[in-house]
Amino acid sequence: MAIELGRNQYGKAEARVVRVYRSGERHEIRDLNVSTLLRGDFGDAHTRGDQANVLPTDSQKNTCFALAKEKGVGEIEDYALDLARHFAGEIAPVSSARVEVEEYRWERVSVAGQPHPHTFKRTADEVRTTAVTALGTAGRKGTPISWVVSGLKDLVVLKSTGSEFSGFLRDRYTTLAETSDRILATSLTARWRYATNRRLKSWDEAYEQIRQVLLEGFATLHSLALQQTLFEMGRAALEARDDVAEIRLSAPNKHHFLADLSPFGLDNPGEVFHAADRPYGLIQCAVQRDDTEDPGPAWDSATAFEG
DSSP: OOOOOOOOOBOOOOEEEEEEEEETTEEEEEEEEEEEEEEESOHHHHHTOOOTTOOOHHHHHHHHHHHHHHTOOSSHHHHHHHHHHHHHHHOTTEEEEEEEEEEEEEEEEEETTEEEEEEEEEEEEEEEEEEEEEEOOTTSOSOOOEEEEEEEEEEEEEESSSBOBOSOOOOTTOOOOOBSSOOEEEEEEEEEEEOTTOOOSOHHHHHHHHHHHHHHHHHHSOBSOHHHHHHHHHHHHHHHOTTEEEEEEEEEBOOEEEOOOGGGTOOOSSOOEEEOOSSOOEEEEEEEOTTOOOOTTTTOOGGGGTO
16 A cells, blocks of 8 residues: 555745825725645655745745735735736746635724724724635746635624524424524625636625625525525525626524523513524525536635645
């Protein structure tokens, strides 16, 4: 029996890149968390300790900072595309490069009713994300083929009615009561894959549109199950954007249990709840077009080696 090296990859995780744009007294700020991941001809580094083909992770970090200055940080998809295509197009041993970016939102502090020109506060926990994968072309002409997966995470939403859960499978361990009216709450993660090799005129516009469609879908659908809600939200996003091939949604069910106030002689008609953070149901699904193209390596993240 022979033992050999399998798939491998390496990169620099979570480089915190903050780009400040100074235009007189008024400043703009972009706050990013950037991870790079390279795949390619790195076998000798594992089997022999030979680093000849290894671009140091410190160099990858430096590239993130340098491009933030040289090309700027406009829309995070373009920034990630520039980084991924740099590694895939200029570093010979690289067969593909992946760049993942999280963006944290800041808003201006208000002073005497006016937005302050250079003081900010962090907004809610919601994070905008993108992940770009580009195939290597070092030594060859042409722009690397690329895939863009954008999204959001930690978008906490709640509806206080308009949700039920009944008619479910039962076994001898089932104690859950059916309900025709419950609180439905989750911390949503959504990621959508654009058609291959797209570079949109406005990634920001697409992001805001999809985010709004997801929120409206959550709000307006009378939910028979969180599964149904996620599917309908995903379907609405695809109907709104013909440049999106697939969307994946992940939603932990943030349970709210009706508090029993009967020992105190009090009625509780859906007014007082206990919010439980764990354990929780985790509902996930992908919604895609029936003629969707092969996703290639678009979804191959660093977590593939952690599962």
